[in-house]
Amino acid sequence: MSIVDVINKKRLGFALNNEELKYAFNNFMKGNITDYQMSALLMAICINGMNDEEIYYLTDIFIKSGDILDLEKITGITVDKHSTGGVGDKTTLVIASIVAASGLKVPKMSGRGLGHTGGTIDKLESIPGFKTELTKEEFLNQVEEVGFAITSQTANLAPLDKKIYALRDVTGTVESIPLIASSIMSKKIASGAKNIVIDVKVGKGALLKNKEDAIRLSGIMRKIGARYKRNVETMITYMDIPLGTSIGNALEIKEVINILCEKEENYLVELSKALASKMIAMGKGISVLEASKEVNELIHNRSAYNKFLEMIKRQGGNIDKLEVSTNIQEIHSTKKGHIIDMDAYEFGKLSLELGGGRITKEDKIDPSVGIVLNKKIGDDVEIGDVICTLYLKKGASFIDRDITTFYKFENSNTNSDVKVMEESKSEKK
Numbered sequence: 061m062s063i064v065d066v067i068n069k070k071r072l073g074f075a076l077n078n079e080e081l082k083y084a085f086n087n088f089m090k091g092n093i094t095d096y097q098m099s100a101l102l103m104a105i106c107i108n109g110m111n112d113e114e115i116y117y118l119t120d121i122f123i124k125s126g127d128i129l130d131l132e133k134i135t136g137i138t139v140d141k142h143s144t145g146g147v148g149d150k151t152t153l154v155i156a157s158i159v160a161a162s163g164l165k166v167p168k169m170s171g172r173g174l175g176h177t178g179g180t181i182d183k184l185e186s187i188p189g190f191k192t193e194l195t196k197e198e199f200l201n202q203v204e205e206v207g208f209a210i211t212s213q214t215a216n217l218a219p220l221d222k223k224i225y226a227l228r229d230v231t232g233t234v235e236s237i238p239l240i241a242s243s244i245m246s247k248k249i250a251s252g253a254k255n256i257v258i259d260v261k262v263g264k265g266a267l268l269k270n271k272e273d274a275i276r277l278s279g280i281m282r283k284i285g286a287r288y289k290r291n292v293e294t295m296i297t298y299m300d301i302p303l304g305t306s307i308g309n310a311l312e313i314k315e316v317i318n319i320l321c322e323k324e325e326n327y328l329v330e331l332s333k334a335l336a337s338k339m340i341a342m343g344k345g346i347s348v349l350e351a352s353k354e355v356n357e358l359i360h361n362r363s364a365y366n367k368f369l370e371m372i373k374r375q376g377g378n379i380d381k382l383e384v385s386t387n388i389q390e391i392h393s394t395k396k397g398h399i400i401d402m403d404a405y406e407f408g409k410l411s412l413e414l415g416g417g418r419i420t421k422e423d424k425i426d427p428s429v430g431i432v433l434n435k436k437i438g439d440d441v442e443i444g445d446v447i448c449t450l451y452l453k454k455g456a457s458f459i460d461r462d463i464t465t466f467y468k469f470e471n472s473n474t475n476s477d478v479k480v481m482e483e484s485k486s487e488k489k
């Protein structure tokens with residue numbers, strides 16, 4: 061077998077068998093297949109897709125590239141959550157804090173930014189001292205003692221996905237249902253939780269742009285979960301506009317604190333509460349209504365905020381030293397009207413350009429850069445009003461572009477808010 065034969069077979073639209081997939085991916089892991097050959101195969105997969113069998117094989121190869129955590133020794137019930145990624149999506153940090161404060165255990169393995177979307181690990185690394193690379197023992201001990209831990213893929217969990225993920229990020233091979241499904245599910249299975257809620261984002265700022273794709277991705281992830289005897293529930297939620305009021309790593313950590321201290325009231329807060337309620341309902345076997353009362357209480361009495369701080373401290377982070385850039389550019393509106401839409405994709409790309417994401421695998425992120433959205437959907441704007449604020453790299457020149465074009469205006473009172481689109485139950489086993 062040769063890698064060129066495997067690439068050609070996929071390029072011509074044929075399904076790969078388990079042996080061919082193992083050959084290509086395991087040899088890539090060992091360093092016997094180059095980045096450029098794997099990039100060609102990933103692109104062929106992106107263009108021609110994969111059938112369900114191929115996706116199961118690939119997920120299994122990712123899982124078996126490392127350890128599968130045995131959470132049997134963890135006392136209590138484990139629940140995990142994943143988002144397919146979006147712009148300004150900091151829900152994981154809010155939700156995990158709430159759910160851990162409720163007494164459930166959250167063993168969380170997260171990724172870095174992917175394409176124009178941000179990643180939880182990059183956000184956490186903006187906190188000076190924060191350690192994202194936990195060993196298996198550190199991870200398990202922290203889940204047991206604190207209630208939740210967030211690690212990158214270094215505890216030898218799905219390490220092949222980590223390598224492929226970094227390559228996809230810079231080769232235009234991110235937006236593929238088979239690759240997203242196997243990437244997410246391999247991490248979820250390897251990190252051991254029995255109950256998993258997945259937020260499948262759809263819209264301009266998401267990896268998936270239409271509802272049909274989101275439904276297919278949800279379905280395949282639930283089927284993979286059932287094969288490994290995990291309860292997987294999915295929620296399809298809109299990602300047309302950036303989530304919350306900031307984009308950028310340190311800025312988003314500040315926003316998480318604001319949410320947990322009840323200083324924000326917006327769709328992101330509602331979405332985080334809905335996802336946390338679903339996880340608690342699933343883990344405790346109670347109704348979503350009961351769970352949502354608990355969620356409100358855990359935020360209101362600051363238990364969730366304290367849990368967040370406990371997790372940060374345990375992983376070595378010093379939240380008091382979190383820094384955002386002081387090189388600030390205010391963007392003034394060139395239009396007057398009522399904001400009815402915002403382009404999350406454009407904002408995601410802008411954040412990348414400011415230094416908040418990677419263009420090549422070797423790029424270093426600047427955690428202090430980003431965007432604060434001063435105006436959002438539903439706001440009335442006058443010409444000259446500050447619509448957003450850019451946090452630029454130290455010494456970087458101001459951006460010379462009309463950012464107002466990222467917004468859509470209308471002179472009516474239309475309020476097109478974003479909502480949860482669809483929820484689905486786990487596959488029957």
Ligand code: URA
Nearest residue numbers: 144145171240243244
């Ligand atoms: N999140 C992941 O972990 N992997 C993907 O491919 C996309 C989102």
